[in-house]
Amino acid sequence: MVDMKSDNFTTVVTEKNPLCCCEYLNLKQERSHILGYCCDCQELDDGVERLISGKETTSKYSICDVIKDRLRVPWIGGAKKIAPSDILPVILQPILAFVAAQNYFLLIVVFVIIFLMLFNLRDYLIKTHLNTNFYVIWALTSAILIFAVFELKVVPLLEIVPIENVQLFCLLGLSIFFIYKVRKTCLPPQISLDDKTSLSNCSSVYCRICQKLYPVRTYHCKICRVCIPKMDHHSFWLGCCIGERNHGFFLMSLIFLISALLYATNLILTTICQPFLLFNIILLPENCSDVYYESDLSYNLFLSKFQHCSMLCQWNVLSISGSIVAAPVASAMLVYISGYYKQGMVQLQM
Amino acid sequence: MPAIYSFKLLIKLILSIGAFILLSYCFHPGRFAKNTYDHIDIDDIPDHLSCSPEFSKVCQIEQSPFCVVLLNRRMKKLAYPNRDVSESFLRNLSTTLHINPGGVWKPLECISKFRVAIIVPYRDRAMQLNIFLSYMHPFLQAQMLEYRIVIVEQSEHLPFNRAKLFNIGFVETLKIHPYHCFIFHDVDLIPQNTNNIYACTHQPRHMSSSVNTFRYNLPYNDLFGGVVSMLKEQFEDVNGFSNAFYGWGGEDDDFWNRLNYKGLQICRFSPDVAKYVMLSHKKEPPSQTRYISLKAGMKRFESDGLNNLNYKVLKLEYHPLYTRILADLISADVPYESQ
Numbered sequence: 204m205v206d207m208k209s210d211n212f213t214t215v216v217t218e219k220n221p222l223c224c225c226e227y228l229n230l231k232q233e234r235s236h237i238l239g240y241c242c243d244c245q246e247l248d249d250g251v252e253r254l255i256s257g258k259e260t261t262s263k264y265s266i267c268d269v270i271k272d273r274l275r276v277p278w279i280g281g282a283k284k285i286a287p288s289d290i291l292p293v294i295l296q297p298i299l300a301f302v303a304a305q306n307y308f309l310l311i312v313v314f315v316i317i318f319l320m321l322f323n324l325r326d327y328l329i330k331t332h333l334n335t336n337f338y339v340i341w342a343l344t345s346a347i348l349i350f351a352v353f354e355l356k357v358v359p360l361l362e363i364v365p366i367e368n369v370q371l372f373c374l375l376g377l378s379i380f381f382i383y384k385v386r387k388t389c390l391p392p393q394i395s396l397d398d399k400t401s402l403s404n405c406s407s408v409y410c411r412i413c414q415k416l417y418p419v420r421t422y423h424c425k426i427c428r429v430c431i432p433k434m435d436h437h438s439f440w441l442g443c444c445i446g447e448r449n450h451g452f453f454l455m456s457l458i459f460l461i462s463a464l465l466y467a468t469n470l471i472l473t474t475i476c477q478p479f480l481l482f483n484i485i486l487l488p489e490n491c492s493d494v495y496y497e498s499d500l501s502y503n504l505f506l507s508k509f510q511h512c513s514m515l516c517q518w519n520v521l522s523i524s525g526s527i528v529a530a531p532v533a534s535a536m537l538v539y540i541s542g543y544y545k546q547g548m549v550q551l552q553m
Numbered sequence: 554m555p556a557i558y559s560f561k562l563l564i565k566l567i568l569s570i571g572a573f574i575l576l577s578y579c580f581h582p583g584r585f586a587k588n589t590y591d592h593i594d595i596d597d598i599p600d601h602l603s604c605s606p607e608f609s610k611v612c613q614i615e616q617s618p619f620c621v622v623l624l625n626r627r628m629k630k631l632a633y634p635n636r637d638v639s640e641s642f643l644r645n646l647s648t649t650l651h652i653n654p655g656g657v658w659k660p661l662e663c664i665s666k667f668r669v670a671i672i673v674p675y676r677d678r679a680m681q682l683n684i685f686l687s688y689m690h691p692f693l694q695a696q697m698l699e700y701r702i703v704i705v706e707q708s709e710h711l712p713f714n715r716a717k718l719f720n721i722g723f724v725e726t727l728k729i730h731p732y733h734c735f736i737f738h739d740v741d742l743i744p745q746n747t748n749n750i751y752a753c754t755h756q757p758r759h760m761s762s763s764v765n766t767f768r769y770n771l772p773y774n775d776l777f778g779g780v781v782s783m784l785k786e787q788f789e790d791v792n793g794f795s796n797a798f799y800g801w802g803g804e805d806d807d808f809w810n811r812l813n814y815k816g817l818q819i820c821r822f823s824p825d826v827a828k829y830v831m832l833s834h835k836k837e838p839p840s841q842t843r844y845i846s847l848k849a850g851m852k853r854f855e856s857d858g859l860n861n862l863n864y865k866v867l868k869l870e871y872h873p874l875y876t877r878i879l880a881d882l883i884s885a886d887v888p889y890e891s892q
Binding site for chain 2: 354358359361362363364365368369372473474477478479480483486
């Protein structure tokens, strides 16, 4: 049955018959569909057989390879493959936020876990998965999470003024724009300075990996596998190198992102906590102790009303944890800008 | 590849429609609070105040023997309540401030043109009551008002009914003394600006329009809860609050509808003046009852309120700092169906 189906399907992608957004070519270069995720389990059968009989089987690919290959999202011109480490943040972040929303102790635990995880995973990923998008997706997910919580849970409490919404929107928009620019101008232009005539010997360096001459302060990036002029560092959060071309954009994106995150955190916390006015101008959160329990609502509530309220409190805390999830992004960026982490950079010889 | 092109166009169209819907949702003005609204400027406050009937002819005279409405236009620093009030301090307060039994005070050196009763519904919040009393007496004395603080306490059975306690407080206070101005006050709200004069304006006034838990914004224009001031005639005209709201929320929106029904316009002081700090941190979603149509409530406005008030006064005591009314609600009220 399965074989017949694959025979009927034209395995060749022609101009007349291109891939639709849910189709892709699998490991054997056959046309497959996303919906067939759990069908055609040749490799699983072989794996189980090998487990039982202990004999070598004919199949070329392991179960893991097939599972990884089938993990795809619909895309124009064929479904796109995504690495398991890329969807991890999307699943992990809401779960962590939900756990942190339960009580104060769990919030601290989750906060510590996130911090340790993000910084230890980095060293692990440098050794194994150099091209991972884990951090990019993590940053993106937390940005979307904080925005969604703000728009869907905080604004309906009717305490935010329209102008504050616009300001936050602009800050987020500008930071996303500059991150886009940073990524666009990631790699250096292809005109490498290998013609020795233009460079005097004392102001150039030779890269043994690229086998080319470059101006001074150029470094080779192991992850991007290119030489970057005036390289600062490879940013894991943005998934690209920061060098001569995008240094300005990088700084701007940092400034706007940090201010957007701080502003969003302040708006959320002043809404759900007890705020106070500093110097009669700046509204700051004062007392957030009541977010976790509803003992203050000791008036006789109707049951439905009570449930509604406790649901609300849960979501409020989720918004706090959302902002806390986003906070490491900003702090890590601050660490990175100081040039403390220079891993992945190869010093070139003069 | 025309098929691919039209497909890409379709994707673009869907994305742009999605973005448009998202943006118009995010920026829809109905989702937000206000920080500007129609209000009475601080300089116009004396003209808008309504004096007691016996002083109505001399209401505009601002010299001795009458007390002057003191407005400090330069006031910038907000007052915050002292949150740890000791029992001994509270006991001595009535003698140091010369408060008469029942929480009654009037200025000694001049005659106040305003006679105000402050009605506070209460149940089982001793801490907040102490903070409230220790703060409010000096605050009101600084404004040179003749006032009485009435605490209306609900007996133990039945859920808390804030609105009905207001009605009881109104009726019982009128039996003690014919006040002309009533302020319906929550125990957990503390005014931060002394220019917020605790006397009635000609129109019903929403006094707590800028509360710190709402980030000093006004959640919606029809909000008429927290602290409200009204003349006696106006309160009787709208037939008081509804008696049917047990538990939390909705009664203030119903009250707004009653005012609307009778064609009474409300007023507010400017956001700077009407600043309040809330002692409890209760957070509730804005109640949906504000969408109850005027028509649905209209049938009840005439029949539910002051004229069908059913209760029993268990205790009427004159404490040093307040008049205490302990009331037992007799529940014959038909509750509103939950929306």
